[in-house]
Amino acid sequence: MSGIAENLGKVADRIEAACARAGRDPATVELIAVSKTCPVDSLREAVDAGQLQFGESKLQEAECKITLLPSHVRWHFIGRLQRNKVRKLLPQFAVIHAIDSFRIAAFTDEVARESGLFPKVFLQVNVGGEVSKGGFEPDELRSEIGGLLALKRLETMGLMCIPPAGSNAEAARPWFIMLRNLRDELEADNGVFLPFLSMGMSDDYEVAI
Ligand SMILES: *Cc1c(COP(=O)(O)O)cnc(C)c1O
Numbered sequence: 001m002s003g004i005a006e007n008l009g010k011v012a013d014r015i016e017a018a019c020a021r022a023g024r025d026p027a028t029v030e031l032i033a034v035s036k037t038c039p040v041d042s043l044r045e046a047v048d049a050g051q052l053q054f055g056e057s058k059l060q061e062a063e064c065k066i067t068l069l070p071s072h073v074r075w076h077f078i079g080r081l082q083r084n085k086v087r088k089l090l091p092q093f094a095v096i097h098a099i100d101s102f103r104i105a106a107f108t109d110e111v112a113r114e115s116g117l118f119p120k121v122f123l124q125v126n127v128g129g130e131v132s133k134g135g136f137e138p139d140e141l142r143s144e145i146g147g148l149l150a151l152k153r154l155e156t157m158g159l160m161c162i163p164p165a166g167s168n169a170e171a172a173r174p175w176f177i178m179l180r181n182l183r184d185e186l187e188a189d190n191g192v193f194l195p196f197l198s199m200g201m202s203d204d205y206e207v208a209i
Pocket of ligand 1: 034036057078079202203
């Protein structure tokens with residue numbers, strides 16, 4: 001067994017244990033392997049071990065890997081979405097994780113229409129109100145959600161956050177709770193369905209679950 005297959009097995013065990021603690025069905029959790037900066041051979045090993053979802057944050061780096069890996073791999077764009085990259089990104093990525101303003105959402109919707117696509121997207125929330133991070137402020141999202149969901153070319157999957165850096169994994173918990181509560185509130189107030197939360201990284205994915 002390759003080192004990567006072994007590590008994926010350990011992560012799967014930890015996901016299962018975290019789900020047991022949280023009373024969740026492991027089938028409701030999806031692992032996106034963040035493959036930015038990793039060589040394509042490592043991705044091939046991961047694919048051979050059954051990992052078919054990868055996260056990339058730079059278009060150019062991703063494009064090279066996308067051409068070299070099987071077409072059933074699903075690519076997630078987790079980087080900051082730049083206007084001038086949207087047209088090239090959309091046909092290559094299954095999911096865009098960081099729609100961080102109404103303006104970029106509306107532009108992505110327009111490009112999707114021109115391209116004949118219905119991209120899956122997440123709305124990024126700046127939970128910690130950090131100037132260094134992108135995303136909607138919670139109040140901003142409360143007032144703009146109606147307009148965002150009216151962009152019919154975008155299939156809005158849910159909310160995404162990158163919490164402020166903390167000293168340990170547990171420090172992220174209040175921010176994850178905040179995102180989940182905001183999601184529940186938006187669903188209840190707007191009669192909409194935002195089924196997924198995109199959150200958790202290597203250090204805190206069990207807390208996110
Ligand atoms: C790099 C990156 C990750 C992965 O971080 P790890 O700590 O390596 O898990 C997750 N999300 C985003 C948005 C990233 O840019």
